[in-house]
Amino acid sequence: MIAVNKENFEQEVLQADGVVMVDWWGPKCEHCMELMPSVEELAGKYQGRLKFCSVDTSGNRRLAISQKVLGLPAILFYKDGQKIGELAGQEIQPEDIEATIKQYAK
Amino acid sequence: MADVYDLLILGGGPGGLAAGIYGARAKLKTGIIEKGKPGGQAATTEELENYPGFGPGTTGSGLTKAMADHAAQFGADFIKDTVAALDLTGSPKKVKGKKGEYLAKAVIFALGAEPRMLGVPGEGKLRGKGVSYCATCDADLFTELDVIVVGSGDAAIEEAEYLTRFAENVTIIVIHEEGKVDANKVSAERAFQDPRLNWKWNSIVKSINGDELVESVTLKNIKTGTEEEFSTNGVFIFIGTQPKTELLQGIVELSPQGYVLTNKKMETNLEGVFAAGDCCDKYLRQVVTATADGAIAAFAAEKYIRETELWEKEVLTPQHPVLVAFYNPTDMAGTEKVGIIDKFMQGKDNLSLVKVDATRNELVKKRYRLDTGKLPVVYLFQQGEVKASLEDINMKKIQELVK
Structure with a gap:
């Protein structure tokens, strides 16, 4: 997983080739912290078939809002600089994330 | 077949965790099924300063983590799964999760409650886009932005104060007359003094508007x-909670609002099924009352399990006939009559006698609809079934009963 911030978001996510998954999280978001090991496991499992990034929103608040993220956790999928998919809310489970990854994986 | 737990606890919030501590410490094989991280709704509360012995500075996530560790120390198993279906009438009781099936002698239902939604246009579409039910999770994203808080109960007022640390303007939307809130007096007075809070009285939200x-x-x-x-x-919405009891619909008795109805032992109307915490029909929903529920439920479940096991072994399983004498130990004359059966038993090989203090054994009282006003009474069991009973005990009648 690549830790992305306001400086390199453009380059790592919007300019990237193929599909990029971005896990938006925050240290105060219990559900984000709980999902994180599963997200990292999925990033390992689907390595090379999708690019995996994460953003700590606590230092990148404006970036989050620019991407219309105003609630955590949020898992967004991008392709060619465009948002193509999104999972948001307290109900997200690892199975949901994997199902969406499968949909976009090469 | 999967292992049979003595006690399965559904839900890892404070109620479930306390039940886990009591169950595991009583040496019951105890499992706690929780879909995510233990802690429940309390884990998302930033400040939790009214749990006895844990004052200001305590966080919901810290306190519930300590509870989970405590339960694990005593040997409770944590099972990470989502409860999907229940079959609680038979024995053992079956709990179907998304990942597996679990069996138990007794079950404590402690799946808690979830935030109630306003039910207005825009709420669903804008969830995670400004609509939130968790200030702790999302507050810092609203730094320098304006937010409203809907509701005036304890959660609404406390979370509104928390939000003032981040947001530029915090406005509380209250349905009541000016000066009237549902929160406790201490929180309310503190909030009224707080110059960072704005108030809109006599007001309701009709819709939440926005494109993205x-x-x-x-x-x-x-x-x-x-x-x-x-x-x-x-828009932070704190207008109370609704119980997560869909799985119990048609299985145990629920209140019209969907809360589980229990007695003082946290028993539901179904044998061996207990409930604890916010999902219960109760007066005060707090961490301290949830843990109390959990302790009571686990204690009652332990008693149920022990009584059931003993009953199985001594009365229902034997191939030979079994006489069961139900008595009241405070009734001297009645207890003496039980002595007649003792005398009768002398030299009888193919018959056993079990004496039950009917004033203490809830299980048999319920199962056999025993009238504790008419004790002592003798039942004859054969292959697990009641064959005959006798109220007026004397030697001749006992001899006839066993014939």
């Missing part, structure tokens, strides 16, 4: 009937 993010809400003054569009970036 929340832009405004439409408020209605219920006294004057006037509507206004109020600009905001965030």
